[in-house]
Amino acid sequence: MMARRLLFIIPGVVFCILAIYFAVGLTKDPSQLPSVLINTPVEIFQLPPIKGRDTHGLASTDFVGEVALLNVFGSWCISCKIEHPFLMSLKQTGDVPLHGIDWREPDPDAGPDWLKREGDPYTLVGDDPDSKGAIAFGVTGAPETFVVDKKGIIRYKHVGPMSPEVWKNVIYPLVLSLRAQ
Amino acid sequence: MKIILTLLISVWMALPASAVEPSEVLADPALEARAREISADLRCLVCQNQSIDDSDAQLAKDLRLLVRERLVQGETDAQVKEYIVSRYGEFVLLTPPFNSSTYVLWYGPPVFAFMGLIALFIFFRRNRRSPAQVQAQAQTQAQGLSAAEQRRLEALLDHEEVEK
Numbered sequence: 001m002m003a004r005r006l007l008f009i010i011p012g013v014v015f016c017i018l019a020i021y022f023a024v025g026l027t028k029d030p031s032q033l034p035s036v037l038i039n040t041p042v043e044i045f046q047l048p049p050i051k052g053r054d055t056h057g058l059a060s061t062d063f064v065g066e067v068a069l070l071n072v073f074g075s076w077c078i079s080c081k082i083e084h085p086f087l088m089s090l091k092q093t094g095d096v097p098l099h100g101i102d103w104r105e106p107d108p109d110a111g112p113d114w115l116k117r118e119g120d121p122y123t124l125v126g127d128d129p130d131s132k133g134a135i136a137f138g139v140t141g142a143p144e145t146f147v148v149d150k151k152g153i154i155r156y157k158h159v160g161p162m163s164p165e166v167w168k169n170v171i172y173p174l175v176l177s178l179r180a181q
Numbered sequence: 182m183k184i185i186l187t188l189l190i191s192v193w194m195a196l197p198a199s200a201v202e203p204s205e206v207l208a209d210p211a212l213e214a215r216a217r218e219i220s221a222d223l224r225c226l227v228c229q230n231q232s233i234d235d236s237d238a239q240l241a242k243d244l245r246l247l248v249r250e251r252l253v254q255g256e257t258d259a260q261v262k263e264y265i266v267s268r269y270g271e272f273v274l275l276t277p278p279f280n281s282s283t284y285v286l287w288y289g290p291p292v293f294a295f296m297g298l299i300a301l302f303i304f305f306r307r308n309r310r311s312p313a314q315v316q317a318q319a320q321t322q323a324q325g326l327s328a329a330e331q332r333r334l335e336a337l338l339d340h341e342e343v344e345k
Contacts, residue, residue, distance in 0.1 A: 036270035131243035
């Protein structure tokens, strides 16, 4: 008799467990994908500079030697405009080199014009019209910011605009600890 | 004839259009067919429930071009997919891979269907009457009502009439 009762209870229990599991899944933001590239070396890539810059663009070799940030942006990207004043203040402090990938500009002047207007916080900037650089970093949208350690290994990825809070609480402590290694 | 033509055209128009632009198409039809097949199974990271073959997103377009470029360089279908998975994770594959983390996904439905079949089997077996029971019922039917049953039936019918 006990076995028969169990037979009726088990499907209900299984249903409840599944319902809770799926309900939790529904609360997650599907655009926040975990990066598979954390703790892997930066893929070998080379991007030309954007128009009007005398630096050499951006290549994977630029990430070897010191801890650096990489910011993927575009003049078309509204969140990047929100993030920009923070990046400018970051440049002023000089705490860490910030490189940029100028992603998918509608024309070669759009990125340089935008940086002229808003200010240019980047040490090096690569032009990425066909997403080669963005795909190398597994980028799905702009802005995204990566922390790369001295050996050129990706250590952290921040999706969306960086804020002073994220910088103070997460990224700067990480940069300091990576530098100490 | 007109009706058939109209039907055919409307059915054709209802098919999902591919987002591949004419300028993206490879000259070699065999390579292009492989590219189409690969991109139909790669998830667009911007509009996540579309394949990159269906999506008009810019990133999807660049991924389609990347797939074609790698095929032209002589990579196998598996190598091309492997590269994109290495950048974006197994999430980009619209057909989930078969490995230890997806056993539940792949085996789950058949296991549940099998359990359902077993439950049905048990249910029907339990409800089926034994030959002895069937025989007993047939006997009662052949004998008709006993005198006592006949009286009870009449009483019931009378009672119903009174109520009306």
